[in-house]
Amino acid sequence: MSILQRDLKDTRKLSRILSLVENRQKGYTEILKECFLLSGKSKVVGITGPPGAGKSTLTSTLIGHLRKEGACVAVLAIDPSSSFSGGAILGDRIRMLNHSLDTKVYIRSAATRGAMGGLCPAASDMITVLDAAGFDYILVETVGVGQDEIDVVRETDTVLLVLVPGLGDDIQALKAGIMEIADIFVVNKSDREGSNKLVNEIEYILSLSQSKKEWNPPVLKTVASKNEGINELIFEIKKHLNFLESTSLLAEKRKTRAALKLRRLLLEGLENRIRNGPLKSEEERKLMEAFLRKEKDPYSVAEEIVESVILEELQ
Amino acid sequence: MSILQRDLKDTRKLSRILSLVENRQKGYTEILKECFLLSGKSKVVGITGPPGAGKSTLTSTLIGHLRKEGACVAVLAIDPSSSFSGGAILGDRIRMLNHSLDTKVYIRSAATRGAMGGLCPAASDMITVLDAAGFDYILVETVGVGQDEIDVVRETDTVLLVLVPGLGDDIQALKAGIMEIADIFVVNKSDREGSNKLVNEIEYILSLSQSKKEWNPPVLKTVASKNEGINELIFEIKKHLNFLESTSLLAEKRKTRAALKLRRLLLEGLENRIRNGPLKSEEERKLMEAFLRKEKDPYSVAEEIVESVILEELQ
Numbered sequence: 001m002s003i004l005q006r007d008l009k010d011t012r013k014l015s016r017i018l019s020l021v022e023n024r025q026k027g028y029t030e031i032l033k034e035c036f037l038l039s040g041k042s043k044v045v046g047i048t049g050p051p052g053a054g055k056s057t058l059t060s061t062l063i064g065h066l067r068k069e070g071a072c073v074a075v076l077a078i079d080p081s082s083s084f085s086g087g088a089i090l091g092d093r094i095r096m097l098n099h100s101l102d103t104k105v106y107i108r109s110a111a112t113r114g115a116m117g118g119l120c121p122a123a124s125d126m127i128t129v130l131d132a133a134g135f136d137y138i139l140v141e142t143v144g145v146g147q148d149e150i151d152v153v154r155e156t157d158t159v160l161l162v163l164v165p166g167l168g169d170d171i172q173a174l175k176a177g178i179m180e181i182a183d184i185f186v187v188n189k190s191d192r193e194g195s196n197k198l199v200n201e202i203e204y205i206l207s208l209s210q211s212k213k214e215w216n217p218p219v220l221k222t223v224a225s226k227n228e229g230i231n232e233l234i235f236e237i238k239k240h241l242n243f244l245e246s247t248s249l250l251a252e253k254r255k256t257r258a259a260l261k262l263r264r265l266l267l268e269g270l271e272n273r274i275r276n277g278p279l280k281s282e283e284e285r286k287l288m289e290a291f292l293r294k295e296k297d298p299y300s301v302a303e304e305i306v307e308s309v310i311l312e313e314l315q
Numbered sequence: 316m317s318i319l320q321r322d323l324k325d326t327r328k329l330s331r332i333l334s335l336v337e338n339r340q341k342g343y344t345e346i347l348k349e350c351f352l353l354s355g356k357s358k359v360v361g362i363t364g365p366p367g368a369g370k371s372t373l374t375s376t377l378i379g380h381l382r383k384e385g386a387c388v389a390v391l392a393i394d395p396s397s398s399f400s401g402g403a404i405l406g407d408r409i410r411m412l413n414h415s416l417d418t419k420v421y422i423r424s425a426a427t428r429g430a431m432g433g434l435c436p437a438a439s440d441m442i443t444v445l446d447a448a449g450f451d452y453i454l455v456e457t458v459g460v461g462q463d464e465i466d467v468v469r470e471t472d473t474v475l476l477v478l479v480p481g482l483g484d485d486i487q488a489l490k491a492g493i494m495e496i497a498d499i500f501v502v503n504k505s506d507r508e509g510s511n512k513l514v515n516e517i518e519y520i521l522s523l524s525q526s527k528k529e530w531n532p533p534v535l536k537t538v539a540s541k542n543e544g545i546n547e548l549i550f551e552i553k554k555h556l557n558f559l560e561s562t563s564l565l566a567e568k569r570k571t572r573a574a575l576k577l578r579r580l581l582l583e584g585l586e587n588r589i590r591n592g593p594l595k596s597e598e599e600r601k602l603m604e605a606f607l608r609k610e611k612d613p614y615s616v617a618e619e620i621v622e623s624v625i626l627e628e629l630q
Contacts, residue, residue, distance in 0.1 A: 029614050036612040251607060258606035259599065262613040263589045269621030270585045274578045284574065291573035292566060297351040298577040299344050306584030309624050 004034050008133035011103060018129055022110055022122040032125055039131035040254065042074075043241050046153030048142040048178065049162035054188045058162055058224040059141045063105055065234055071136040077109040078123055078142040078152050106135065123152050124261055154181055155257045157250065158240045160233075162186045163202070165194035179205060183217055183240050186233060190221035215243055319349050323448035326418060333444055337425055337437040347440055353447035355569065357389075358556050361468030363457040363493065364477035369503045373477055373539040374456045378420055380549050386451040392424040393438055393457040393467050421450065438467050439576055469496055470572045472565065473555045475548075477501045478517070480509035494520060498532055498555050501548060505536035530558055 007013040021028045045062075047055050059075055066073050108130075110123045123140075130138045140156050153159050161182035185202050187195050202219050218236050222229035244250040290296040322328040336343045360377075362370050374390055381388050423445075425438045438455075445453050455471050468474050476497035500517050502510050517534050533551050537544035559565040605611040 029618065032614045033612045036606075036614065037609045040609070255603040255607055258603050258613055262602070262606075262617055265613055265617035266589050266620055267586060269617055270589075270624065271582060273621065273624070274581050274585075287577070288570040288573050291351075291577075292570055294352045294355070297348045298573055298580055299347045299351060302577055302580030302584055303344065305581055306588065309585060309588070 002034065004031060005038065005132075008035075008129070011106060014106065014129075014133055015108070018108055018110075018126050021125050021129055024122070028125075032128060035125075035129050035132035039128045042131040042135050042138045043158075044127060044131070044138045044140060044156040045237060046140045046142070046156030046159040047162060048150070048153045048159065049186075049188075050164075053162040053164045054224050055141050055162050058160075058186065058188055058222065059139050061224045061227055061230050062139060062234070065230055066137055067104060072104045072134070073137045073139065074106040074130040074133070074135040075108065075139045075141060076123065076126055076130065077107070078140065106130070106133075124155050124257075124264065127155065128261075150178055150181065151260075155260060157244055157253060158237055159183045160186050160237070162188050163198060164189045165192040165198050179209070183215065184233070184236050185217055185219040187219065187221045188224055190229070191223050191226070195221060214247060214249070215240065317349065319346065320353065320447075323350075323444070326421060329421065329444075329448055330423070333423055333441050336440050336444055339437070343440075347443060350440075350444050350447035354443045355446065357446040357450050357453045358473070359442060359446070359453045359455060359471040360552060361455045361457070361471030361474040362477060363465070363468045363474065364501075364503075365479075368477040368479045369539050370456050370477050373475075373501065373503055373537065374454050376539045376542055376545050377454060377549070380545055381452055382419060387419045387449065388452045388454065389421040389445040389448070389450040390423065390454045390456060391438065391441055391445065392422070393455065421445070421448075439470050439572075439579065442470065465493055465496065466575075470575060472559055472568060473552055474498045475501050475552070477503050478513060479504045480507040480513050494524070498530065499548070499551050500532055500534040502534065502536045503539055505544070506538050506541070510536060529562060529564070530555065 004017075007017060017031060019025075021032060047059055047062075049055055056077075059077075063073050063075065108126070110126050127138055127140060138156075140152060142153060159182050161178060161184070163185065165187070185206075187198050187202070189195075199219050199221065206217060206219075220229055220233055220236060222233055224230070244253065287296065287301060291298060319332075322332060332346060334340075336347060362374055362377075364370055371392075374392075378388050378390065423441070425441050442453055442455060453471075455467060457468060474497050476493060476499070478500065480502070500521075502513050502517070504510075514534050514536065521532060521534075535544055535548055535551060537548055539545070559568065602611065602616060606613060
């Protein structure tokens with residue numbers, strides 16, 4: 001057992017390691033290299049859906065049930081970085097605190113955005129760390145269903161899309177990106193009026209899309225706050241995970257995940273180089289003068305440079 | 316006058332050109348190259364602030380006043396890409412429609428996000444197109460104050476930060492990114508209770524930051540819906556624009572803008588290459604297998620590749 005492996009078992013040290021990875025502090029790549037090789041055992045469940053769907057309550061309830069089975073559970077909550085949505089999330093985290101004293105449960109949040117507006121690889125890397133730490137389940141909860149969140153849940157094994165009655169119109173908006181990646185549909189707060197209507201809407205939309213053949217996403221009704229429908233949900237989650245393992249799909253998913261990770265890391269690496277100034281400062285100064293005098297245009301220059309970049313340097 | 320220049324004067328063709336640029340359709344770089352060389356005459360005013368601050372009403376009122384002076388005005392509304400905020404924006408656009416029959420006013424919206432989650436250069440390029448089209452003023456209105464929006468307004472000449480009483484706590488959140496880039500603070504809906512308190516808060520925070528010396532951002536009170544304080548606002552906007560021209564700051568701003576543009580274009584170009592698969596498919600397939608078998612890790616591979624990239628190829 002390496003030092004890192006031992007540290008990953010210590011909650012306080014795990015937190016420090018995750019922060020180091022999230023903030024891209026010195027030495028984080030070395031840690032991630034080892035974590036990646038240790039990873040691949042956790043069952044990673046993505047929980048997404050519009051704000052107000054009750055994802056945190058559902059997550060909290062799932063933790064409870066999985067803990068009863070003796071499983072170690074980590075939660076990674078993906079928070080959007082907009083400075084105008086901090087409050088709600090904090091509230092959600094606090095609601096989860098009833099688990100926070102249980103050492104077999106680890107709850108952590110991560111931002112979704114990179115410094116330059118690019119997709120931040122940190123979330124995906126934090127999953128790798130939690131996986132290496134040996135949690136049986138990693139629940140990845142996203143707060144919105146923006147592209148960032150979709151990209152993160154795309155890297156989980158089983159994706160729950162949590163909806164609530166009364167968002168009817170949004171189903172159409174949802175159809176676009178997220179419907180396709182959902183493995184299980186959860187109609188939460190199903191004691192509300194309109195839940196059957198919503199179930200029918202979802203099933204109708206599903207009946208239209210021929211995309212998923214081997215797995216037909218079930219549509220479940222839950223009332224997370226009252227613990228209703230959670231056993232059925234856990235049953236379906238396990239059913240889907242077994243389905244993935246019984247087919248070649250799990251390996252496929254993991255390959256795609258690695259491919260996404262590599263692309264994101266490449267983008268981050270290049271982003272950093274660009275943020276730190278793609279050109280020698282003297283050269284850049286000259287260019288900016290030329291732009292100002294309209295002797296050159298940035299579009300032609302960017303084309304030149306991108307053309308000159310070679311991305312196939314693997315021996 | 317080139318064909319493009321003539322087309323830019325035709326609202327319908329202008330819309331088509333903007334869509335072509337926004338969607339990165341075939342030939343868009345050629346258009347942008349010419350537009351960049353034609354650009355640099357418009358006064359570009361950024362209007363940002365939290366949702367509900369009344370930015371659209373304010374923008375609409377500004378249009379009215381500027382039109383009275385006979386100025387041609389273009390509005391570029393930056394919409395966040397989250398699938399859960401379409402409604403509000405549509406509403407804002409509709410509120411602006413009272414100008415939409417005026418051919419000297421052009422209103423257009425643009426998304427802020429690139430396909431891979433990266434910053435989308437389209438917004439900044441659309442400003443270049445509108446500039447080339449010869450509008451006297453380009454009002455760039457953002458819907459939120461996320462990083463994307465901050466990056467876009469950073470590319471305007473004069474930045475208005477619009478706030479409303481009753482967001483007190485958020486001032487602290489705002490301080491982080493946006494306070495620094497605001498040239499004029501607008502306390503809108505100032506007939507509401509707490510507007511003086513807000514003005515004082517802003518002035519207090521400004522008194523702490525020594526960053527801006529040559530220009531001390533004024534704090535104005537408006538009630539856009541009642542047309543109150545708009546003359547003063549226009550006066551301050553012009554005062555700031557004159558200040559920029561009278562100093563070397565305008566040239567500096569434009570240089571920085573060109574530098575940002577170049578970096579963003581580089582990022583976009585590299586992003587596309589990465590999205591389309593950074594490696595030969597055969598090579599990638601092998602890599603993914605190696606990742607799956609834990610023979611290699613994506614972190615080391617990404618490092619290798621980024622290292623091998625040369626970004627200084629300008630002859």
